[in-house]
Amino acid sequence: MREPNRAIWMPWRTPTKRHGALSERRTSSTDRAMTESIADLADRAMAHLNAGRFAEAATELEALLSQKPDLPDMWYNLGYAQRRLHRFEEALASYAQALDRGVADPQEVHLNRAVVLTGDLSRPDEAKEELGKALAIAPRYFPALLNLGGLHEDRGDREAAREAYAKALEIEPGDALVLTRLAVLSDIESADDTLVKRIEARIGAPSSTADDRADLGFALGQILDRLGDYDAAFAAYRAANQASAQVKTANSFAYNRAAESAHTDRLIAAFDTPDTPDTPGGEEKPLFICGMYRSGSTLAEQILSRHSRVTMGGELDLVPSILVKAFGRYPDDATNAARSKIADLRTAYLDDLEKRFPDSDIVTDKRPANFRHIGLIKRVFPGAKIVDTLRQPIDNCLSVYLAHLGGQAPYARDLDDIVHFYREYRRLMAHWQSLWPDNILGLDYDALVSDPEPHIRRLLDFAGLDFEEACLEPHKGEGTVRTLSAWQVRQPLYKKSSGRWRNYESHIAPLIEAFDKPN
Structure with missing residues (x-):
């Protein structure tokens, strides 16, 4: 069995690509030529796939399967490539083809389908069905039990999650x-x-x-x-x-303070004016929530998602994978991007959003690190509203240190690095605030949990939403939550996280020295 990918904080693990064998049947010269052509397509497809060139891999695999469709492993690989290209429905169809054509270890394919359904298309009920099918085939299939536990956690079912993990622990x-x-x-x-x-x-x-x-x-x-x-x-x-x-992973690196400061400088220089392209604005479909990790962004999203017009998007990858990725030298190339390119990016983002959340009105895009890309977001969505979640700095930085953020936040492993990153974040946010003061709301977590209603009303008003009583009870939301705060936001609003730093005061000198203690 192929080694599954490892998740950082939520236990979803996904098998990857396969190297399927091709038929060795060779009779006539025509057959030999076709077999060689198929072999060449397969070799090129796997080379592209292994190098991360997913568009090229998908093209080669589609050509291969049009000639020889009875290759279940290649359908599996096509599904994998299509998922990486955000072609989610096509990925599900390709995985189904692999199953229909008798793929070996079908439980792996059902697992992959479950990951697409829950991670990309927000269809947890169907994901649960796929995991059930995987376990019906292989009751001791460890990745399916692990992911089933994760799905139950996402949905707030503590007992079911514990039961799945206990079964997994019997195996491993x-x-x-x-x-x-x-x-x-x-x-x-x-x-x-x-x-x-x-x-x-x-x-x-x-x-x-x-x-x-x-x-x-x-x-x-x-x-x-x-x-x-x-x-x-x-x-x-x-x-x-x-x-x-x-x-050590392919994406791991040490935090570099000088590089972080230089990147902030480049962002400020690249987006130094509030001017935005003359494209449709007004009430935008995405509502962006960003800020430091562990600053209350999940709570802000839960509050908003209780509104009848809002769909919870979670930590979407659309800004980095569609908007930022479109520029070879970001942010420099984004400064003078052609109006047509900006319009194409807007369409690509909204099309992907529609695939994931069809017929939705407003969708939250809650990716904390998007604070870096507000300049680009405002070019693509001139009317975008951005919620910047704030928290008392010592508590916020301590909470980052106490969280397992892994390679996505290399600064989180050292208190001095966290201080540096926090200051760069605030420096950049001050710049964005100076450009778009009416479109960026600083939402104070500590004030919110201390006196919820006025701050919730202010948040809804900023988002252009009428007040609804349900927003006062974010813990009653039934959507899936896939962040470190998943269990916290399922509790009624509480204040015990404010002032938590006092428990660790003797250990956090860099934070005490960097920031004023609250009264």
Whole structure:
């Protein structure tokens, strides 16, 4: 079985591509020529796929399968390429072809279909059906159990998630990610709990990888924090961050303060005027929510999603994968982009949004790091409204350090790096605010949880929405939530996260020195 991809915080794992064998039948010279042509197409397709050239891979695979459709592994690979190209319905159809043509290990294909359905098309009921089919074929198929637990977590079903993870743990007793998720979901009353001891033993095991030590270390930190042993919790978090820094992946890199500051400079220079193209504006379909990680963006989205006109989009990849990717040298090339290109990007974004959320009115695009791209967002969507979620800086930066953000936030592993990144974020946001003061709302998390209604009314008014009582109870939302805050936002609004830094005051000197303590 191919090794599945590893998720950072939510346990979705996806098998990737296959190297399927071609028929060796060779009789006439015509047959030989066709077989060689098919072999060439297959070789080129796999070369493109392995190099990440998914459009080229899809073209070669489509040509191959038009000549020889009875190649289930190639249908599998075509589905994989189409998913990477955001051609989600086509990917589902290609995976179905692989199943219909007798693909080996069909449970893997059902898993891939489940990932497309839940991760890309927001159809969790159908995803659950696919995982059920995978487990009907292979009841001990570990990735399906793991992902089923993740799906139940996304939907707020704690008991069902625990049950799926417990079954997974029977198959892989030492799996770090399963132990991590059970630690989050379990009511642990003592550091002597059996699960705590298993986690500690797994961290210290000679076979533990840096990935394992990071996953488990953050879980152990959470447990000790809940138990009120803050010194031990911080020690666990520190070790977890050190392990996370040792994880090497294709996309991992060390945080570079000079490079981050230079990038901020380039963004400010590239987008130095509020002028936007003369394209349709007004009330835009996407409503953008951004800011620092752990600053309340998930709560803001939950509040908005309770409104009858709003669909929760979650952490969409559309800005980086469609808007930013369109420019070879970003942000420089975006400055003088032709009006026609901007219009094409707008259409591409909205078309993709429609695929994922058909017939929706307003869709939230809640990707925290989009704060970097507000200049480009405003060029493509001149009427865009942007919610910038804010939190007391010491609490915010500490929460980043205590979260397992992995390679997507390399600054998160070091308190001084977090301070630097936070200051660059605020410097850039001050620039965007100076250009579009009426289109960017700073939503203060601490003020919101302290006195919800006036801030919720202000948020709805900013978004051009009439007040609805349901927005006062964001914890009652039934949508899927796929972030680190998934369980927090399913609770009634509370204030206990404000002032959390005091529990760790003796360990966070860089944060205390950088920011004023609140009264």
